[in-house]
Amino acid sequence: MxxxxxxxxxxxxxxxxxxxxxxxxxxxxxxxxxxxxxxxxMPETLSKATIAIVDEDRSPLSSRIVSAFTPPYFMPPDMINTTQMDILMDEGQNTFALDIPPNFQRDLLAGEVPAIQLNIDATRMSQAFTGNGYIQQIVTSEVSEFANSYRAAPDLPVDLTLRARYNPEMxxxxxxxxxxxxxxxxxxxxxxxxxxxxxxxxxxxxxxxxxxxxxxxxxxxxxxxxxxxxxxxxxxxxxxxxxxxxxxxxxxxxxxxxxxxxxxxxxxxxxxxxxxxxxxxxxxxxxxxxxxxxxxxxxxxxxxxxxxxxxxxxxxxxxxxxxxxxxxxxxxxxxxxxxxxxxxxxxxxxxxxxxxxxxxxxxxxxxxxx
Structure with missing residues (x-):
């Protein structure tokens, strides 16, 4: 050559x-x-997801649930009525729609198991999959703290120390x-x-x-x-x-x-x-x-x-x-x-x-x- x-x-x-x-x-x-x-x-973590809430209960517990959805994971919730829930989701304005039924707090304090409806726009796959778990965790945490009348970290029998190497912020x-x-x-x-x-x-x-x-x-x-x-x-x-x-x-x-x-x-x-x-x-x-x-x-x-x-x-x-x-x-x-x-x-x-x-x-x- x-x-x-x-x-x-x-x-x-x-x-x-x-x-x-x-x-x-x-x-x-x-x-x-x-x-x-x-x-x-397209981040893997949930970021600024749009959510709308139908609060038919208007109770202190429903107010706690509404106030728990905050940035950076969620946008401030849009308060809508039941007729708007499907319309806004069909238009693609909301990824999640949470419906808190009437007498939700009263039924909970009476020892019953009330249901909350969560609608998800599954066409937004990345946010839908991750946000579903976030919303369940938020609602469960707020309801549990309200029912127990105190906020405290659970006592675990094992002390788990998490170290994320190479990417500490995940x-x-x-x-x-x-x-x-x-x-x-x-x-x-x-x-x-x-x-x-x-x-x-x-x-x-x-x-x-x-x-x-x-x-x-x-x-x-x-x-x-x-x-x-x-x-x-x-x-x-x-x-x-x-x-x-x-x-x-x-x-x-x-x-x-x-x-x-x-x-x-x-x-x-x-x-x-x-x-x-x-x-x-x-x-x-x-x-x-x-x-x-x-x-x-x-x-x-x-x-x-x-x-x-x-x-x-x-x-x-x-x-x-x-x-x-x-x-x-x-x-x-x-x-x-x-x-x-x-x-x-x-x-x-x-x-x-x-x-x-x-x-x-x-x-x-x-x-x-x-």
Whole structure:
């Protein structure tokens, strides 16, 4: 290989990318606004949920229940009547509607078991699932304290000390931020190299390269380092500016060690992008292949759900995918502060998978140029 040829061909790829405003906009969006919105738009904890209350009892107990729903978990309750309850929920204005029946306090003090109706808009799945438990706990606590005429913490036979390591505030956005950076790296590295190859074929510049004194491996390596450099720089921006700066997520481990793993990941995914481009040949076909590849990589790699919850066959099969090892490596370094002594098996696996994908793509790329 001629290093000068690889350098010049890579610079050509970068210039070609800069002349594509749509692709540049995609890179900027994927490593900035996409990470921010995906990490903060759907928190796992309940936040500012809308609730309406129908108070047909108008008693001290019902007033205590109404006053217990406060920010930041709930918005101040809207006091409505029974005719408004279904209408407002149909219009999507309230996620929860609580109906306190008449004589609720009187029946409770008489030793009966009165019922409270709770309506939930289950189309807002994240808030509906979490808020249901919050509301039951709030109502049960207020009723119990009112019936016992005192407020006190229960006496437990065991002193349970809770220590939440790596994420003391239980903020789901911390996990989401790192996971979305991993997703952007995987997606863009495959798309950029594959699109660059198909763009050259559609513009007829591949034939120009074939008559130049360059080899197939030089052309392929130039695409890998050029597109990999773009994704690597964007990853540094995402970690330093978006994750640490804007989202205020503390990075526990070494960013340089994470970037080393990113480089190995980019070799594998860039090679995969070239392989898919040679299979597709056109942008529509390449897009369909991306759907078949990216979805399993994102869903089954352990980024969205723990790998331990998947069948053993899926766990073992996904060990052949570079994204699985990159997710383990990234979470260990960035969230738990792991060092080289912990993540070296993932680095070794990424290097091996990257080498296999590189030579498979090179063989396919040579047939593609004939």
């Amino acid at each position: 001629n290093l000068q040829n690889i350098l010049q061909l890579g610079i050509k790829e970068l210039r070609s990318l800069l002349r594509d405003p749509v692709m540049v906009a995609l890179i900027v969006y994927a490593f900035s606004l996409s990470i921010y919105t995906a990490s903060s738009a 903020d789901g956005g911390w996990f989401g931020a790192i996971d979305n950076v991993i997703t952007s790296i995987t997606m863009l590295s495959i798309i950029l190299t594959g699109a660059a190859l198909i763009r050259e074929k559609e513009h007829g510049t591949v034939e120009h390269l074939l008559v130049m004194p360059v080899t197939t491996i030089e052309i392929m390596v130039s695409k890998i380092w050029a597109m990999g450099l773009v994704v690597l720089v964007a990853s540094v921006f995402a970690i330093v500016v978006v994750v640490q700066g804007v989202l205020d997520v503390p990075i526990q481990g070494s960013v340089l060690l994470f970037l080393l793993g990113t480089v190995l990941m980019l070799i594998a995914t860039n090679s995969l992008g070239i392989f898919l481009a040679t299979l597709g040949g056109t942008m529509p076909q390449f897009g369909l292949l991306l759907m078949l590849v990216l979805l399993p990589l994102q869903v089954l790699s352990g980024g969205l759900t723990p790998r331990e919850s998947m069948p053993d066959v899926i766990q073992n099969l996904m060990l052949l995918a570079p994204n699985t090892h990159f997710v383990i490596l990234s979470q260990a370094i960035l969230l738990r502060g792991a060092g080289l002594s912990v993540v070296w098996p993932q680095l070794l696996a990424l290097a091996a998978i990257g080498a296999v994908l590189f030579f498979l793509s090179l063989a396919r790329f040579r047939r593609f140029l004939r």
